[in-house]
Amino acid sequence: MKTTEEKDVRSTERIIHGFPARREHLIPVLQAVQAREGYLSRESICRVADHLGLPESKVYGVATFYNQFKLNPPGRYTIEVCRGTACHVKGSAGLVETLKREIGIDVGETTADGLFSLNTVACLGACSIAPVMTVNGKFHGRLNDKKLRKIISSLREEGEAG
Numbered sequence: 001m002k003t004t005e006e007k008d009v010r011s012t013e014r015i016i017h018g019f020p021a022r023r024e025h026l027i028p029v030l031q032a033v034q035a036r037e038g039y040l041s042r043e044s045i046c047r048v049a050d051h052l053g054l055p056e057s058k059v060y061g062v063a064t065f066y067n068q069f070k071l072n073p074p075g076r077y078t079i080e081v082c083r084g085t086a087c088h089v090k091g092s093a094g095l096v097e098t099l100k101r102e103i104g105i106d107v108g109e110t111t112a113d114g115l116f117s118l119n120t121v122a123c124l125g126a127c128s129i130a131p132v133m134t135v136n137g138k139f140h141g142r143l144n145d146k147k148l149r150k151i152i153s154s155l156r157e158e159g160e161a162g
Contacts, residue, residue, distance in 0.1 A: 012036060012044055016051045023052055026062055030069060039070040075110045075117035077135050077155050079103075084123035086130040091144075095131055096120060098145050102152050115159045116152075 015032045019025040029052065033044050040063050049056040063069040081087075081096050096118075100106055103116045110117040126132045129141025133148075140151055 008037075009043075013047065016044075016047055019051075021051055021053060023054055026052060026054065026059065027066075030059070030063055034069060039073050072110055073114070076115050076159055078117045078119065079133055079135050080119045080121045080124065081133040082124040082126070082131065083120045084127065084130075086127035087124075087132055090130040092131040092133075095133070095143055095145070095148055098148055099152070102149060115156070 012033060015036055016029055019029045019032070026048070029048050030040060033048065034040050037044060045059050045063060046056055048054075049059040052059070063071060079099065081092055081099065083092055083096075096107065099118055103111055103118065105111050105116065105118055107118050107120050124132055124134060124139070126139055126141060129139070131143050132139060132141040133143060134140070135151065135155065140147070
């Protein structure tokens with residue numbers, strides 16, 4: 001019987017080998033692997049490099065150049081704070097600072113317990129409810145420090161329970 005890890009590796013291998021072994025497919029392959037795994041693991045980068053006949057350093061260079069690629073596993077709750085103009089004017093910079101204090105990480109990091117990842121984005125397209133953030137894609141608008149702390153507290157409780 002195959003372990004979960006072996007099944008995951010085989011699934012990732014199928015994704016990679018679903019693309020022609022040509023360097024122009026590097027970004028689409030990386031996108032597909034990340035969609036499957038949630039991030040680009042060291043092992044996946046090596047497998048992609050091998051399939052495409054590229055040096056691992058080239059694949060790693062592309063993966064680190066583009067913001068869309070993540071090299072660390074995401075937290076259970078991925079928080080994205082909008083930094084667009086409307087959100088900025090309505091205080092999103094202060095919200096980012098509150099989040100950093102509340103969850104104990106900087107933007108682009110994941111908590112040691114794997115519960116939270118914190119990111120900023122240029123615009124979430126929800127200007128009418130600024131300032132806004134998403135948690136795993138769910139929108140939270142008209143935020144202030146009090147609402148933010150309540151959301152984080154609720155997520156912590158949910159994370160500990162399940």
